[in-house]
Amino acid sequence: MIATYHCPACGRKLAADRPRWRCDCGGPLELMPGPALSRRDIAAGEGSLWRYAAALALSAPPKVSLGEGWTPLVRRDWQGAPVYFKLESQMPTGSFKDRGTALMINHLIEVGVGPIHEDSSGNAGSSIATYAAAGGIPCRIYVPAAAPRAKLVQIAAAGAEIRMVPGTREAVTEAALAAADESFYASHNWHPYFIEGTQTLAFELWEQLGFRLPDNILVPTGYGSNILGLERGFDALERAGEITTRPRLFAVQAANCAAFAAAWNAGADGFVPFAASATVADGIATMRPVRPGQVLRALRRSRGGVVAVAEDEIAPALRALGEIGLFVEPTAATAGAALSRLLRDGTVKPGETTVAVLTGHGLKTAERIGELLGIPAS
Numbered sequence: 071m072i073a074t075y076h077c078p079a080c081g082r083k084l085a086a087d088r089p090r091w092r093c094d095c096g097g098p099l100e101l102m103p104g105p106a107l108s109r110r111d112i113a114a115g116e117g118s119l120w121r122y123a124a125a126l127a128l129s130a131p132p133k134v135s136l137g138e139g140w141t142p143l144v145r146r147d148w149q150g151a152p153v154y155f156k157l158e159s160q161m162p163t164g165s166f167k168d169r170g171t172a173l174m175i176n177h178l179i180e181v182g183v184g185p186i187h188e189d190s191s192g193n194a195g196s197s198i199a200t201y202a203a204a205g206g207i208p209c210r211i212y213v214p215a216a217a218p219r220a221k222l223v224q225i226a227a228a229g230a231e232i233r234m235v236p237g238t239r240e241a242v243t244e245a246a247l248a249a250a251d252e253s254f255y256a257s258h259n260w261h262p263y264f265i266e267g268t269q270t271l272a273f274e275l276w277e278q279l280g281f282r283l284p285d286n287i288l289v290p291t292g293y294g295s296n297i298l299g300l301e302r303g304f305d306a307l308e309r310a311g312e313i314t315t316r317p318r319l320f321a322v323q324a325a326n327c328a329a330f331a332a333a334w335n336a337g338a339d340g341f342v343p344f345a346a347s348a349t350v351a352d353g354i355a356t357m358r359p360v361r362p363g364q365v366l367r368a369l370r371r372s373r374g375g376v377v378a379v380a381e382d383e384i385a386p387a388l389r390a391l392g393e394i395g396l397f398v399e400p401t402a403a404t405a406g407a408a409l410s411r412l413l414r415d416g417t418v419k420p421g422e423t424t425v426a427v428l429t430g431h432g433l434k435t436a437e438r439i440g441e442l443l444g445i446p447a448s
Contacts, residue, residue, distance in 0.1 A: 073127040075099040075262060078364075086127070089183045091260045098360050101127055101262045106310035107273060107303075109281055119169060119270040125306050127266055132176040134205040136162035139169060139270055143278045143425070146394045148406070149413055151420035154284065156275065156427045159398050163224065164431035165353075166268070167197035170258055170295055173267030175201040178256065183207065186256040189246035191239060191352050192221030193430055194258040199230035202256075210253065212246045214239055218352070218435045240357050259293045259360050265302060268295050272303025275425060276313070284317050285422035286374070288405045288412075290429050291321035291330060292354035294365035301368040317425075318374035321365065322408040324349040324381070324401075329359050330366065331378035339363050350384055350442060353401035353430060375417075377408040385442040392443075397432035400442065405429075 073086040079097025084090065086101070093099050105111075107125035114121065119139025120132060142157045158166035175198070178186070185208035188198045195211040202209035210231040213222060225232055235242040246255060258264045276283055283304075289296045297319055307313045323331050332344035341362045349355050359365065369375060379387075387406035391398055405426040412418040432439055440447065 071129060073104070074102045076102050086177070086181070088181050089178055089254045091255050091257055098260055099262050100364075101266055103305060103309070104266075105306070107306045108310040108312055109277070112277065119172065119267070119274070122270050122273045125273070126173060126270075127263070128173070128176055129180055132172065133179050134175055134201055135172060136168070136201070136204060138162055138172045140274060143275070144396075146396070148409055151413055151418075151424070153409065154279075154423070154425045155396055156271070156425055157396070158271075158427055158429050159402060159431035163193075163197045163200045164434055165193035165197060166271070166296065166427070166429045167194045167258060168201070169270055169299070170264030170267035171197040171201045174256060174258070174261050174263040175205055175207070177263040178207070178254070179205055183254050183256075185209070185253040187212065187246060187249055187253045188256050188258065189213070189242045190258070191242075191355070192217050193353055193434065195230075196221050196224040196228070198256060198258065199225045199228035202230065203228040208253075210249075212242050212249075214242050218438060220434055220436065238357070239355060258295065265295055265298045268299025269303035269306065270299075271296060271427070272300045272307065276307060279423070281312070282423075283313055283315070284425045286320065286412075286418050286424040287317045288320045288322055288377070288408050288424070288426045290351070290354050290401050290404045290427070291323055291365075292356035293359045294321065294330065294361060296427065296429075297321055297365050297368050298361065301371070316372055319369055319372040320374045320408065320412065321369055321376045322354075322404045323376060323378045324351040324354055324384070324404060325378040326381060327355040327357065328376070328378040329356055329362065330369075331376045333362060333366055334369070334376040339366060349381060350400040350438065351404050353399065354404065377411060379404050379407040379411065383407040383410075388439065389443055391428070392432075396428060398428045399430040399432055399435045400438065402428040402430045
């Protein structure tokens, strides 16, 4: 069955039967609601996100899989409170991006895509280059000139062409947009099938917690695909009658580049101009999110919020996570910093069930982590 796109900007509905990354009007597309998901729909013998295939908008079984999903959920004490950490860092390419990439690439294979390109500060580029290689799709990745070397090596190892772009992260996006006539723009920030994949995070948390949802979920947030995926997943569970309440969602940002925090603090429904500066949490350094209104509505619906952590909060959280066996990149460590803040001010209580999503592995930025923690190079 062919899925249907909806454009919130112009109201148009379009069949998802060919490679398409945005509406003809220029607005971002959304997938119409898919099937509900009940526990009896789960393919329990499948140790990946494809255990939830019954709720995913593909017309046939996936052509490409690296075993993505079904990542560990581990319990640790954090400042005296029991907390669950969702180890998205254990994905095949080391970041949560593999959830969305797996669905997007398999959909693009179904509809006959040709060569693709993407812009990324590293993790999405690594993921898309890897899955494109597995699917035999020629791939080009536009990256910031200052992107971490480990991520560039991972992209290159997958055989993708790398285009280094000097200047800001927005300059990288502009270069990728300018190439949209050369190859298909497989943008993880624009393509609705990426969000289709991230909804499996909601399904996994529900199943791994004994078919219950937590009280709170903290997610490092740049463009907001995990927030939108969680809401889409909760919608599917609610339609099946599996849940009646939802967790509070907290979007975690680096204060130096916090588009959602600026909008949240202003009480706005969309983008609010703000001043930005460099941050060690480069994976969430987003100047202009594609779907700001949808993300803000999801946060408000959940009764959650936005937490912007300062640069001097990130390294201590990174070290504290490492000391409980969780080696993550600085972007992921922002979840630990935010959790500390929410526990201190009483927003999150020790008796509640709380999940912090750790989005990327420390090996992605080991050199930078060494600098932050004062570890000698030799």
